[in-house]
Amino acid sequence: MAYCKYHPLTASTYHCESCQINQCDHCVDDDPEHPEPRCFVCAGAVDSLGATDIAPFWRRLDRAFHYPMNKQTMMLIFIASLLASLGAFIGGITGFCLSLIVTAITTKYSFLCLQRTTDGGVTAPDMNEAFSGGFKIILHIIFILIGISLMIVGVERLFGGLASVLFSIFWMVCLPAVFINYARFEQIGPAINPIEIGRLVFTLGGAYLLLLLFIAIMIASVGTLHQILEEQVYFFSAILQSIVSYYYLIVIFHLMGYLIFQKQKILGFTSRLESSEHSAGRSSQNRMLANIDVLTKEGQFDGACATFKQGLQAFPTSYELHSRFFDFLYGLNKLDEIDAFWPTYLDLVGRQGRENQASTAYQRLLLLDKHYQPTSPDVRYRIAQACFEAGKSVLVVKLLNGLHRDDPQYKALIPAYELMAKALDDLPNKREQAEKLRRMMRQLAHHST
Structure with missing residues (x-):
């Protein structure tokens, strides 16, 4: 029995003559607009291998x-x-x-x-x-x-x-x-x-x-x-x-x-059970995710990234697509791309009541770079809010500390430092720093008026 190149434990159901690879149902493009399934890699038609593992x-x-x-x-x-x-x-x-x-x-x-x-x-x-x-x-x-x-x-x-x-x-x-x-x-x-x-x-x-x-x-x-x-x-x-x-x-x-x-x-013939046909039930989003999986496994990361971005435009409310794009960028250690993606990601998790995912995502990035900070002050503040709600006061302080030096013109600087002061209150032996920060906030408020 032949097995799928991308799922070695799954029997293959299609063969691409051009790429000389076998694929399973998941790994072919079954767009209803095409007369027949196509290969995600070369976009050529694939040959059906018929049903596999047919029950007697x-x-x-x-x-x-x-x-x-x-x-x-x-x-x-x-x-x-x-x-x-x-x-x-x-x-x-x-x-x-x-x-x-x-x-x-x-x-x-x-x-x-x-x-x-x-x-x-x-x-x-x-x-x-x-x-x-x-x-x-x-x-x-x-x-x-x-x-x-x-x-x-x-x-x-x-x-x-x-x-x-x-x-x-x-x-x-x-x-x-x-x-x-x-x-x-x-x-x-x-x-x-x-x-x-x-x-x-x-x-x-x-x-x-x-x-x-x-x-x-x-x-x-x-x-x-x-x-x-x-x-x-x-x-x-x-x-x-x-x-x-x-x-x-x-x-x-x-x-x-x-x-x-x-x-x-x-x-000497091939046929497929109606129940095993996937084209009728697979959504455009799932088909796109399957395409990304294949491109990623083929090492075509630029193509996968471009497909992700098309998907974010086509499905702006899909949490799965957004979270998988974040995982994709994380896996490639593309912190600059993540920086650009943060606002979109935060907007989505905020609309769907998943703010806690922002603090988890930030913690994961610290594993790649313990000194990582988002470049946008607004992103830092929004992630800090999520961290505070999750009870991670240390991360709140890490995100907001020095914000007035990095971006003195940031409009939400005072609310951000109010949040940081609350986080310091929750930490042991940080009350003095919290009071010092509040005095600085009053000075900032005075200067702004």
Whole structure:
């Protein structure tokens, strides 16, 4: 199994031929404006590797039996059961035509379920899709059954009765494979070619035998239901039996489709489960963050920084984007860039009631440079306010000390020093300095007037 270059423990689902790298769902650009996913590094189209780590169908039986349980499919099952029972009750040409129509619709819908599941669909198709093309499928199935019968007769004449019995058993066992091949290729030839059918069954292996077992159990349960309801009112018991039969029919065709989906790599095609498709649900912001992750891991820091800045303009209220940009700059030790970013960051955390994050961020920067001070006096004051609220008086003093020398024209100098005096009051053996600072504040206030 191939793994994502950027997530070594995650199976890859795409391959970029240009960059010669494998990526997982997270690491490709699935912008809905693009016709297909693209590589974040080179912007070229990527090739799907299909689904990975596909759960065997027997582990999804609960989902398989829930598959028809939606409003449209259950409505189709109920109406088909009602009409089929009515056709059998009426009899004659009218009843035959009604039954034929119902058979055409349910058969078409069952094959649609098989095809849709093979392509990765986890929801049943729209009911309206069943109302066209059903008679063609029935006609083809009749031709398929006639073709199989003729082959059995031919084997009997050439090799005798025992060979024909064995050949008949072969076709009985392979009947689901016949339907699968017909649904895959929509042609009669592959569906009645014994070599193609045998190859498919051999390829599916033990999973196919397990599928046969589940099919046999469902058929047997319908027979048991028939025996239980045999003495009940015919019309209503027929409806109930038809409902169960059509329900099982859809489940069986869904399981056959999922088995093909499960074995897609061996069968030479790729498909994805709808539930694993990420393009429909991933937001523009998450797509942008994924782009940044890839660029950062590729060492393209300038590109990642530019993408961050685009994101800050596009999503000015995103705390995640702002905090991750701060982490990005911190990781690169870009204190000058952080200085420029502080006002934007402080505005955001202030609006969202996250002022305590400012004091935490400042403490982290002191780990990079214990003498670090923001260049803007307003930023120093605002961070000091956050530190004071967090009970970090030492940091308040560190931030505001000498502010009158660094920027004597700062308009909020007196409120800033009032805050510093309060912080000094909270520190041991600093009362004298606090009083000295208050005297200086009175002098500043006098001069300002």
